[in-house]
Amino acid sequence: MxxxxxxxxxxxxxxxxxxxxxxxxxxxxxxxxxxxxxxxxxxxxxxxxxxxxxxxxxxxxxxxxxxxxxxxxxxxxxxxxxxxxxxxxxxxxxxxxxxxxxxxxxxxxxxxxxxxxxxxxxxxxxxxxxxxxxIPIVQTLSQGLVGNNIESLYGILNGTTNYILTRMTEAGANFDPMLKEAQDKGFAEADPTMDIDGTDAAQKLALLCRLAFRAKLSPSNIIKEGISHITALDIDFARELGYTIKLLGIAKAVGDRIEARVHPAMVPHGELLADIRNEFNAVEIVGSAVDSQVFYGKGAGxxxxxxxxxxxxxxxxxxxxxGVPSIGSALAPLPDAKLIPLDEVNTGCYCRFTVNDRPGVLAQIATLFSGVGISIETVIQHGRSESGTVPLIMITHDATEAAMRTAISRINDLSFVTEDAQVIRILHP
Ligand SMILES: NC(=O)c1ccc[n+]([C@@H]2O[C@H](COP(=O)([O-])OP(=O)(O)OC[C@H]3O[C@@H](n4cnc5c(N)ncnc54)[C@H](OP(=O)(O)O)[C@@H]3O)[C@@H](O)[C@H]2O)c1
Structure with missing residues (x-):
């Protein structure tokens, strides 16, 4: 019938x-x-x-x-x-x-x-x-990987922002013209706010967390940062340091708590996620039995x-x-996720400071970092600009967001710092 x-x-x-x-x-x-x-x-x-x-x-x-x-x-x-x-x-x-x-x-x-x-x-x-x-990601999590404890997942979940970041990387361009190009080519909507500010990716991450960790969370409780502040300069430095900037949705099980965040991240060259171009999506899932698997394909259309x-x-x-009844979506009832607060999130960071180029600058910034227990892995400083300010790039070792925020706020107050620092978290899969 x-x-x-x-x-x-x-x-x-x-x-x-x-x-x-x-x-x-x-x-x-x-x-x-x-x-x-x-x-x-x-x-x-x-x-x-x-x-x-x-x-x-x-x-x-x-x-x-x-x-x-x-x-x-x-x-x-x-x-x-x-x-x-x-x-x-x-x-x-x-x-x-x-x-x-x-x-x-x-x-x-x-x-x-x-x-x-x-x-x-x-x-x-x-x-x-x-x-x-x-990408059959729901089926993968609910059936294909059912024999695994899901330990973490990392996703390029939004095609619009991935298109814009790819074009910024490949054309050496800033955000605004590449957003316009994405709109002209139909990869971004007339009002792209929900894509650009990470809301769309956070909504998808909330659903993935339900499946992966069997806990419910509201997208509004996910740590969220968009891509509009990323500049061509950051993309250039990222390349020099061996990274590609991607908007990632990241979720991890840490004990009985979940870390869930959406933000631009420095993805090391050599990671599959660094090579996902244009409007494509990809999700890397780490399961207790299968280890890491990456799922890649068209995320819309x-x-x-x-x-x-x-x-x-x-x-x-x-x-x-x-004649087999569905067991519902198997996603209810679910307990509320216990989320790790932002202050406790631990990552290395790329920091770009815009400073007046004078002796002692580096030492003073390093002192403020070490005052909150943050150590520095790499420093880059090139040339001198006509305006007398130069970008000073520091890659930090892992530190909590709370420590990083304290250090950055103190550094922004230094007299020779002319703009608020740009901070982009680094992916350590
Ligand atoms: N497009 C994608 O690539 C994509 C990807 C993933 C998910 N989605 C999701 O898929 C859903 C549909 O997206 P879409 O792109 O197919 O949208 P769409 O092209 O705008 O289609 C919406 C359809 O719903 C009909 N409709 C809207 N309001 C209605 C109402 N009050 N009563 C009766 N019919 C109504 C429209 O009728 P008319 O045709 O007469 O206007 C149209 O046929 C959305 O939830 C979207 O987020 C879309």
Missing amino acids: AIGIGLIGMGVVGGGVARILNERADFFKNVKGLDLDIRKVAVRDLSKPRAIDLPTDRFTTDPMDVINDPSVQIVIEVMGGIDPAHDLILSALKAGKDVVTANKALLAEQGDDLFEMAAQKQVGLGFEASICGG EMPTASAVVADLIGLAEKRQA
Whole structure:
């Protein structure tokens, strides 16, 4: 018997899903034994051309028509936004329907009751497409690596910022023109704030932490810093020192606590993450049994994202067909994560000071670092500028954020320091 599919949204991702279901219908039927039928589709504008031809009576402008249609068993939410998507998904789950969504913002910010409802009703809530698009990272964490304690994960989780940082690195350019280029090429939205300030990556990291560490946390509790303050000068010095600057999402289990942070990081050349270019995403997972594995691919776009939606859909349809109840998303109930506070985070740092070039500068800065127990690994100082100020670069050994903040604030107050210091944490995987 055919399984009824309902789509809420048939834009970029929904169109891709419809295309895959259309093109691979024979494969799903003959190989998977699944006859999938798109029975209802909600859109805003009925007059727009759509990715596939369907009878007009299958379209509606009311998403509740999709949920209330008794012939729809699996609902795919690809409309985006928090309201009304949250209430629509909740209604679908309450009605005993499986749901697949690509909506990371919704799940990360307001997903708790959705995960709980899925568990209570023993229906599926698939969200593979919401993290790193086409990379099957949810499946990897929940199935492929189920025999491991996840020790840490490091991810390039946002394609827009990775594109901008790659172009800054390769063109030797500053942030603003490369943001404009990313917008012109469709890799950044007209309002790129959520990408640039790290919010999008923090939302994905919060969902990854649920899967990896079985604890829930709000994206707002993740330590977060964006990329707009990174300059071409920092990228040049990073290269000279053997690093590439990437926006990373980092999560680690430390005893019964979790360290979770999103910020630009100096990634040593030779690490796979240093070589992830342009709009691509990658996640490195360190598991107790497998050690380190890296997953790489397209993190967004019509077909990669649709691929992930369809993967969830097929998994849920197979269970339905076999009469096996889903055990919810297996992500509820979860305890709140015990997060390591920022002050305790321990990293080495790249520090760029802008100073008047005069004798004793280096010694005074080094003294302030050593006063809070921070030792210096490398120092670089080149030439003299016409303005009389020069960049002074120091790489520090590992130290707590609290110690680093104290030192930097004292250094910024020195009379020969002309600008606030630039500080970028170093990745020590
Ligand atoms: N695009 C990507 O690369 C990507 C990657 C990962 C995750 N996602 C996520 O996937 C979701 C969908 O993104 P998208 O890029 O496909 O968005 P989109 O192209 O804007 O499509 C949204 C669809 O929802 C429909 N819609 C919006 N509001 C509606 C309403 N109130 N009632 C009925 N239909 C409504 C729109 O109808 P009309 O067509 O009539 O306007 C459209 O078909 C979002 O949660 C997004 O974050 C997207």
